[in-house]
Amino acid sequence: MKGLLIRNLSKTYFDPYAGAHVTAVRDVSLSVNEGEFVSLVGPSGCGKTTILNMIAGFVPASSGDIVLDGRRISGPGPDRGVVFQSFALFPWKTVLENVAFGPKMRGAGKTERERIAREYLALAGLGNAADRYPNELSGGMQQRVGVARALANEPDILLMDEPFASVDAQTRMTLQEELTRIWQARRPTVIFITHDVNEAIFLAERVIVLSKGRLLAEVDVPLPRPRVWDTLIEDAAFKTLSARVLHLVRSG
Amino acid sequence: MARQVRSPRAGIAFVAPLFVLVLLWAGVVRAFGVDPRIFPGVLDVARAGLDSIRDGSLVMHAAASLLRVAVGTALAILASVPLGVAMGVSPAVSSFLAPLFRFFSVLAGIAWIPIATLWFGYGFGAITFVIFNAVFFVVTYNTLLGVASIPLPLRHAAASLGARRWTMLTEVLLPGALPNIVTGIRTGLGFAWRGLIAAEMIATNVGLGYMLFLARDFYRTEVIVFGMVVIGVLWLLLDRLLLAPLERATIERWGLVRA
Amino acid sequence: MTTLLRLWSFYARRTTRWPGVAAAIPFIALIASWAIVAESAIFPRAFFPGPLEVVRSFGSLVYKGILPDYLEDSVVRLAVGAAAGTALGIPLGLWLGMSPRAYSALWPVLLFFQAIGDIAWLPILLIWFGFGLATMTFVIVYTVLFPVVLNTVLGVRSVPIDLHRAALSLGASRARILWEVVVPGALPNIVTGLRNGLGYGWRALIAAEIIVGTSGIGFLMFDARRAGSVVEILLGMIILGLLWSVVDGWVLVPIERATGQRWGLIAR
Numbered sequence: 001m002k003g004l005l006i007r008n009l010s011k012t013y014f015d016p017y018a019g020a021h022v023t024a025v026r027d028v029s030l031s032v033n034e035g036e037f038v039s040l041v042g043p044s045g046c047g048k049t050t051i052l053n054m055i056a057g058f059v060p061a062s063s064g065d066i067v068l069d070g071r072r073i074s075g076p077g078p079d080r081g082v083v084f085q086s087f088a089l090f091p092w093k094t095v096l097e098n099v100a101f102g103p104k105m106r107g108a109g110k111t112e113r114e115r116i117a118r119e120y121l122a123l124a125g126l127g128n129a130a131d132r133y134p135n136e137l138s139g140g141m142q143q144r145v146g147v148a149r150a151l152a153n154e155p156d157i158l159l160m161d162e163p164f165a166s167v168d169a170q171t172r173m174t175l176q177e178e179l180t181r182i183w184q185a186r187r188p189t190v191i192f193i194t195h196d197v198n199e200a201i202f203l204a205e206r207v208i209v210l211s212k213g214r215l216l217a218e219v220d221v222p223l224p225r226p227r228v229w230d231t232l233i234e235d236a237a238f239k240t241l242s243a244r245v246l247h248l249v250r251s252g
Numbered sequence: 253m254a255r256q257v258r259s260p261r262a263g264i265a266f267v268a269p270l271f272v273l274v275l276l277w278a279g280v281v282r283a284f285g286v287d288p289r290i291f292p293g294v295l296d297v298a299r300a301g302l303d304s305i306r307d308g309s310l311v312m313h314a315a316a317s318l319l320r321v322a323v324g325t326a327l328a329i330l331a332s333v334p335l336g337v338a339m340g341v342s343p344a345v346s347s348f349l350a351p352l353f354r355f356f357s358v359l360a361g362i363a364w365i366p367i368a369t370l371w372f373g374y375g376f377g378a379i380t381f382v383i384f385n386a387v388f389f390v391v392t393y394n395t396l397l398g399v400a401s402i403p404l405p406l407r408h409a410a411a412s413l414g415a416r417r418w419t420m421l422t423e424v425l426l427p428g429a430l431p432n433i434v435t436g437i438r439t440g441l442g443f444a445w446r447g448l449i450a451a452e453m454i455a456t457n458v459g460l461g462y463m464l465f466l467a468r469d470f471y472r473t474e475v476i477v478f479g480m481v482v483i484g485v486l487w488l489l490l491d492r493l494l495l496a497p498l499e500r501a502t503i504e505r506w507g508l509v510r511a
Numbered sequence: 512m513t514t515l516l517r518l519w520s521f522y523a524r525r526t527t528r529w530p531g532v533a534a535a536i537p538f539i540a541l542i543a544s545w546a547i548v549a550e551s552a553i554f555p556r557a558f559f560p561g562p563l564e565v566v567r568s569f570g571s572l573v574y575k576g577i578l579p580d581y582l583e584d585s586v587v588r589l590a591v592g593a594a595a596g597t598a599l600g601i602p603l604g605l606w607l608g609m610s611p612r613a614y615s616a617l618w619p620v621l622l623f624f625q626a627i628g629d630i631a632w633l634p635i636l637l638i639w640f641g642f643g644l645a646t647m648t649f650v651i652v653y654t655v656l657f658p659v660v661l662n663t664v665l666g667v668r669s670v671p672i673d674l675h676r677a678a679l680s681l682g683a684s685r686a687r688i689l690w691e692v693v694v695p696g697a698l699p700n701i702v703t704g705l706r707n708g709l710g711y712g713w714r715a716l717i718a719a720e721i722i723v724g725t726s727g728i729g730f731l732m733f734d735a736r737r738a739g740s741v742v743e744i745l746l747g748m749i750i751l752g753l754l755w756s757v758v759d760g761w762v763l764v765p766i767e768r769a770t771g772q773r774w775g776l777i778a779r
Binding site: 265266267268269273289290348349351352355356358360363364365366369371443445446449453454461464467468471476477479480481483484485487488491492 | 536538540615616617618619622623626629630632633635637638714718722732733736739741745747748752755
């Protein structure tokens with residue numbers, strides 16, 4: 001099967017500060033088809049980041065399987081690209097060098113990887129920032145670099161960990177619209193983590209609600225694309241979905 | 253950053269590698285048949301140590317060294333903190349004098365040894381002078397910096413709340429500068445301790461440095477190694493059990509004052 | 512009062528324009544006070560000479576070629592020892608920073624040996640190597656090693672974990688992460704370690720030269736003490752302070768700031 005399959009995933013760990021075992025993720029099963037955009041939404045502590053870290057391979061699962069394109073996951077790798085809330089850009093590399101990093105690790109030569117990098121920078125709307133350093137850019141621009149960098153490596157799945165949480169509200173909406181545009185152009189498989197219900201619905205085709213480590217509900221989002229905030233904010237279907245997911249999140 | 257519960261486990265984790273090192277030492281010396289005049293075995297050192305404890309020489313030397321450090325440091329702190337506060341309060345004075353004190357901090361303790369012995373002769377006076385200087389300049393400089401870097405709005409706020417000189421000093425200036433002061437004391441003591449050992453090697457006839465140097469004359473390497481261990485342990489105890497926690501506590505408590 | 516204020520504002524305006532002047536003025540004031548105290552002969556002239564005598568001694572030592580030679584000896588020893596200490600210390604620090612197991616095994620050993628201090632090694636070094644270059648080099652390498660290792664470890668650990676994870680998710684192997692992420696990320700701290708190491712190394716050198724020396728600035732002071740000549744001791748101390756202040760302030764600190772600021776790692 002092409003795509004991501006998670007079966008009975010659980011994570012328990014020992015918290016030295018609490019002095020006890022904590023179950024962050026409880027028997028979660030879900031699947032994401034190739035080219036699908038799925039949002040994972042839930043309040044803080046519901047386990048969504050832990051699930052992402054397990055899919056990314058940063059943290060081992062306590063039990064259960066994660067299968068990507070028929071292969072079991074163990075450890076991090078370039079098949080799963082990650083976009084971080086903290087941007088995680090390499091401060092000593094230029095924007096271009098950051099985006100070219102993945103291809104560089106795969107052995108691409110200088111001209112080749114710069115070509116790839118420029119292509120994805122253009123896609124993200126950052127064509128003229130190529131020679132700047134990350135600390136010269138605004139938060140919004142830095143995250144665009146983060147997205148370009150992850151995509152430039154052409155991973156099988158893109159994992160986004162609350163990527164717009166560190167950015168102000170207006171920039172966030174612009175970035176969300178940008179992301180949908182990029183996604184429609186390239187159709188990567190995406191798992192997007194957020195605690196913002198509206199953001200989850202705006203971006204995704206399917207919203208998965210988590211609560212206290214368990215999968216609470218899955219909600220399809222049949223809204224047409226392209227999606228734009230100005231129109232969607234008044235759209236009746238959007239408002240209904242938003243209310244429904246919000247109730248699920250708050251009730252869980 | 254939350255504090256994890258410190259347990260006896262931490263203490264064991266610290267001592268264990270050192271214990272392994274001692275075992276290795278014993279093993280190597282025996283396996284290679286090293287000449288004890290070149291490098292002593294563990295048991296020789298232990299025996300020399302016990303002897304020095306029993307005949308009171310260790311206590312005599314260690315006490316002399318520690319006394320010098322204590323007196324020199326105490327005098328230096330008593331002199332330097334008030335001076336540093338007084339200087340730090342005025343931005344004009346502090347920017348004028350800071351370069352001077354920074355320059356003299358560089359001289360640490362060791363550079364003062366020759367002039368100390370010329371001015372004070374041999375013995376307690378010269379060594380205490382070295383220690384005093386090692387601590388004095390560093391602590392004054394750090395106190396100065398600490399006071400000068402207290403955000404002005406804080407001092408204005410205190411003044412507008414009716415703080416007089418004394419209250420300002422004890423409630424604003426000292427706590428605000430405390431992280432820097434403690435860092436200065438820790439650095440200064442580091443200089444002082446090393447200056448002490450160096451000074452005792454050439455300028456006196458009692459103390460840990462002297463004990464080492466004397467043993468060298470008689471090729472008594474086991475006494476030298478024992479002395480080195482004592483010096484290391486004393487500094488570890490002083491720095492890790494007293495100074496580092498103090499520094500961390502003040503920074504954690506008051507470091508947030510920094511703008 | 513107003514004249515003082517006017518003088519002060521004149522001073523403040525000039526010095527903000529030329530910070531070099533600001534740095535020098537306090538020392539000029541200090542030298543002036545020194546001259547006054549020496550002239551007044553509160554202390555016997557033999558014990559407390561004035562700045563002019565020190566300058567004269569400086570001139571004569573330079574003329575005789577002694578000072579340049581001693582300076583060269585000291586600096587070369589420090590350079591060699593520091594280079595060796597750094598070459599040993601950075602890899603060791605990188606290893607300890609990256610491997611938790613190596614860290615818990617070796618950290619206490621490192622701390623203990625650092626606590627012993629370089630000076631305490633002199634007696635046994637003298638037995639092993641005598642009064643020569645080997646003893647001096649050992650002391651300097653030993654002294655430089657610890658700040659370099661400690662700061663390198665700190666630097667490695669201060670690289671945010673997200674950067675490691677980003678590199679892993681972009682397909683980097685552990686070896687490449689060391690070169691592409693850890694070393695650049697730790698660089699500001701490594702430079703600080705080098706700076707501290709040089710500072711401690713310099714002092715250790717002087718101590719070794721005072722106790723054991725055959726040449727060098729420390730020996731200059733040791734010899735002068737034997738001859739009872741305060742002037743040369745003061746000269747030695749001034750040279751020490753000046754040399755370090757110049758190297759540290761105008762070479763090392765700018766390098767430290769450049770690496771950190773360039774990448775926005777150290778808040779300006």
